[in-house]
Amino acid sequence: MEFDVKHIAKLAMLQFTAEEAAAFEKEFAQIVKMVENLPEMESAVTLLEPENQMELREDAVIPSYPREEILQNVPHAVAGCIVVPKTVD
Numbered sequence: 530m531e532f533d534v535k536h537i538a539k540l541a542m543l544q545f546t547a548e549e550a551a552a553f554e555k556e557f558a559q560i561v562k563m564v565e566n567l568p569e570m571e572s573a574v575t576l577l578e579p580e581n582q583m584e585l586r587e588d589a590v591i592p593s594y595p596r597e598e599i600l601q602n603v604p605h606a607v608a609g610c611i612v613v614p615k616t617v618d
Contacts, residue, residue, distance in 0.1 A: 532557045540617075 534550045534557070596609055605612040
């Protein structure tokens with residue numbers, strides 16, 4: 530399986546040398562090979578323990594902070610929304 534390490538690095542906003550890219554490509558291949566060798570599970574039911582069931586809490590609507598109070602602490606807000614820098618191309 531081929532990996533475009535340069536594309537992955539661009540998405541993660543990382544920079545590294547060609548030697549490092551080759552090393553990462555080998556590591557990715559080893560990880561994929563390891564995952565492919567994991568045994569298949571019959572079903573997700575095998576992960577459940579009937580005697581140890583999780584109890585879910587009741588959903589409840591609780592009051593939140595007023596929007597104006599929250600927006601007092603942000604550096605930049607427009608139309609009642611917090612504005613953040615663009616992080617993905």
